[in-house]
Amino acid sequence: MSAAPILAAFRQAFAEAWAGGAGALLPLGFLGGTAVLVPLGIGSDTDTLSAVGPGIIWVSLALSSLVTLERIFQADVEDGTLDLWLQTGAPMAGIAAAKTLAHWLAAGLPLALASPLLALMFQAQASLELLVHLGLYALGGLAFFFWGGVGAALSATVRRGGLLISIIALPLYVPTAIFGALAMTGGIGSDGAPMLLAASTLFACAVAPYAMAAALRLAAD
Amino acid sequence: MFAGQGEQAKPLPVTLLTAPLLTARDLAILRGERVLFRGVGLSLSPGEGIVLRGANGAGKTTLLRMLAGLTRPEAGDVARAAPHHWIGHKEGIKPQESPRGHLALWAQAWGSKANIPEILEKMALKRAADVPGRYLSAGQRRRTAFGRLLLEERPVWLLDEPYTALDASGKAMLDAVISSHLRSNGAIIASMHDIAGFPVTAEVTL
Amino acid sequence: MWSAFANPHKFLKFSAVAAPLFYGAGALCILWGLWQGLWIVPKDEYQGGDIMRVMFIHVPAAWLAMASYSGLAVASFVWFIWRHELADIAAKAIAPLGAVWTALCLATGAIWGKPTWGTWWQWDDARMMSVLFLLFLFLGYMALRASMDSRQKAARAGAILAMVGAINVPLIKFSVDLFTSLHQPASVITADGPKMAAVYLAPLLVSSLGHGLLFGGLVMTHMRTEIRQRRIARLTAQALE
Numbered sequence: 001m002s003a004a005p006i007l008a009a010f011r012q013a014f015a016e017a018w019a020g021g022a023g024a025l026l027p028l029g030f031l032g033g034t035a036v037l038v039p040l041g042i043g044s045d046t047d048t049l050s051a052v053g054p055g056i057i058w059v060s061l062a063l064s065s066l067v068t069l070e071r072i073f074q075a076d077v078e079d080g081t082l083d084l085w086l087q088t089g090a091p092m093a094g095i096a097a098a099k100t101l102a103h104w105l106a107a108g109l110p111l112a113l114a115s116p117l118l119a120l121m122f123q124a125q126a127s128l129e130l131l132v133h134l135g136l137y138a139l140g141g142l143a144f145f146f147w148g149g150v151g152a153a154l155s156a157t158v159r160r161g162g163l164l165i166s167i168i169a170l171p172l173y174v175p176t177a178i179f180g181a182l183a184m185t186g187g188i189g190s191d192g193a194p195m196l197l198a199a200s201t202l203f204a205c206a207v208a209p210y211a212m213a214a215a216l217r218l219a220a221d
Numbered sequence: 222m223f224a225g226q227g228e229q230a231k232p233l234p235v236t237l238l239t240a241p242l243l244t245a246r247d248l249a250i251l252r253g254e255r256v257l258f259r260g261v262g263l264s265l266s267p268g269e270g271i272v273l274r275g276a277n278g279a280g281k282t283t284l285l286r287m288l289a290g291l292t293r294p295e296a297g298d299v300a301r302a303a304p305h306h307w308i309g310h311k312e313g314i315k316p317q318e319s320p321r322g323h324l325a326l327w328a329q330a331w332g333s334k335a336n337i338p339e340i341l342e343k344m345a346l347k348r349a350a351d352v353p354g355r356y357l358s359a360g361q362r363r364r365t366a367f368g369r370l371l372l373e374e375r376p377v378w379l380l381d382e383p384y385t386a387l388d389a390s391g392k393a394m395l396d397a398v399i400s401s402h403l404r405s406n407g408a409i410i411a412s413m414h415d416i417a418g419f420p421v422t423a424e425v426t427l
Numbered sequence: 428m429w430s431a432f433a434n435p436h437k438f439l440k441f442s443a444v445a446a447p448l449f450y451g452a453g454a455l456c457i458l459w460g461l462w463q464g465l466w467i468v469p470k471d472e473y474q475g476g477d478i479m480r481v482m483f484i485h486v487p488a489a490w491l492a493m494a495s496y497s498g499l500a501v502a503s504f505v506w507f508i509w510r511h512e513l514a515d516i517a518a519k520a521i522a523p524l525g526a527v528w529t530a531l532c533l534a535t536g537a538i539w540g541k542p543t544w545g546t547w548w549q550w551d552d553a554r555m556m557s558v559l560f561l562l563f564l565f566l567g568y569m570a571l572r573a574s575m576d577s578r579q580k581a582a583r584a585g586a587i588l589a590m591v592g593a594i595n596v597p598l599i600k601f602s603v604d605l606f607t608s609l610h611q612p613a614s615v616i617t618a619d620g621p622k623m624a625a626v627y628l629a630p631l632l633v634s635s636l637g638h639g640l641l642f643g644g645l646v647m648t649h650m651r652t653e654i655r656q657r658r659i660a661r662l663t664a665q666a667l668e
Contacts, residue, residue, distance in 0.1 A: 004332050
């Protein structure tokens with residue numbers, strides 16, 4: 001048993017993410033659209049916008065992960081690729097993790113990279129802190145993608161599975177959303193929040209692949 | 222090597238020297254609450270070509286998926302003594318993958334050093350080699366999938382309706398690939414409606 | 428007696444007697460608890476006056492919400508390991524009932540919160556949030572099961588999700604606890620014994636026991652229905668062959 005199937009799965013998923021869904025552009029457009037609509041909806045007051053900005057970016061990150069994830073395993077079920085990945089002899093958890101990671105790189109990380117720009121649109125002060133936030137969005141987004149991946153794997157055979165993914169993934173997103181927001185507001189009790197965010201992301205990376213693997217074996221059955 | 226629906230096993234040539242590559246015992250599967258089939262067993266030895274037959278919906282694909290380890294049987298078990306190739310109904314080609322890219326990807330996944338241009342040539346895919354999957358015809362997709370069989374030598378081939386969507390030259394090409402596999406002591410289990418040209422050594426009827 | 432939970436025939440026999448007993452005893456406990464709670468115990472002005480009497484439904488509902496998710500997780504785990512069909516039937520029966528009690532807990536909490544805290548819903552409150560996410564876990568479980576095309580797949584998908592949810596519950600709880608709580612600290616179960624006045628404690632415990640019994644009875648009835656429905660489906664399939 002070697003890591004070759006896992007690397008190949010990563011390569012295929014990465015190519016698919018860029019080819020199928022216009023890569024990072026679609027989620028970025030989604031994020032940008034949300035970010036532009038919010039000031040139109042709640043008014044252009046500088047203080048309000050800078051207060052809700054980080055929260056809006058977290059919400060958009062969660063939502064765009066759900067939008068991206070709907071197809072990642074469903075497409076594999078439909079075109080027969082899942083059958084092949086299940087028969088490589090490599091652990092399915094590794095393959096599922098590689099695919100999730102590839103989609104995070106193609107859709108989640110660009111969102112985090114774009115976050116300083118959006119933060120400025122939400123009237124945040126231009127400072128190095130925005131880069132720290134970028135790191136937090138990247139980390140939190142990774143947890144979103146892994147838990148969302150469990151929802152995606154469970155609903156891979158379900159038509160209109162996107163709706164199901166959201167309701168399955170929502171409670172699993174809670175710790176990340178809370179730790180992430182806490183780490184940014186810098187209020188009371190937020191000292192350890194970045195570490196907690198990192199820990200909960202690691203937890204997601206450790207647990208979610210096994211659940212995805214079990215769900216994918218079911219999807220192929 | 223044949224037993225279906227509780228009928229008596231038909232005696233078949235016994236290969237004394239070689240252990241079976243794949244054995245299935247007493248398989249049963251439910252679809253909802255309906256018993257799709259039960260008591261199905263078979264054993265596949267080197268050089269054998271077993272054909273699965275049955276009406277539409279009898280469970281040929283399901284049985285093949287069980288033999289491949291994709292579908293979990295409700296009862297019974299499958300023992301796989303050798304690695305296998307799987308060619309299902311759906312070819313497993315991504316819309317952005319060309320035949321060349323598809324074969325290169327699976328060569329990487331399986332650690333195969335096969336000569337991909339040669340395989341493309343053999344499958345008559347030279348002209349379509351770099352066309353993305355979404356533009357391939359059904360026959361070209363089948364040929365690409367069969368190319369996987371040549372990436373790595375594996376004793377057991379599990380083929381679901383292999384001749385579907387192939388033209389006359391495609392069928393001849395597949396016949397050649399199959400008979401060379403059987404001659405080199407490989408074995409095949411295939412579901413098929415029309416067995417013209419396929420070197421059948423046994424049949425399992427569902 | 429444990430074999431009654433592994434064998435559908437024994438379960439049907441056992442529950443035929445047990446379910447009505449549970450209903451009867453549950454009703455007695457709930458009625459006594461409500462009578463005590465609504466008419467006998469003195470009201471506590473600090474907790475909002477007469478409205479604090481909703482506690483005798485709210486607290487049992489909260490306990491049951493948590494207990495039922497634990498039950499769902501255990502049943503799913505048992506099914507995943509041993510593939511006992513009865514464990515899946517139990518999980519399927521627990522989910523909607525657990526969701527109902529969880530919703531009851533949220534509703535009574537809001538009713539209690541409005542006059543006491545001045546708001547129906549308090550985002551800062553850890554317990555409210557935890558219970559809300561518990562409700563989402565139940566709803567997600569039910570939605571997933573409903574969207575699978577056979578009972579075998581529903582069982583497998585449901586078990587995976589329930590176990591993923593169960594290992595996340597402590598993390599969700601912990602993260603939510605980071606938010607400051609408006610509730611007073613735990614007052615029934617503490618290290619130095621119950622702090623709550625005995626006059627409230629007795630009706631509360633009896634009422635909780637009653638809700639538990641009612642819940643148990645309903646789960647058994649649901650399971651009996653499900654066992655028979657599966658039997659009907661099986662017989663229908665056989666008859667059609």
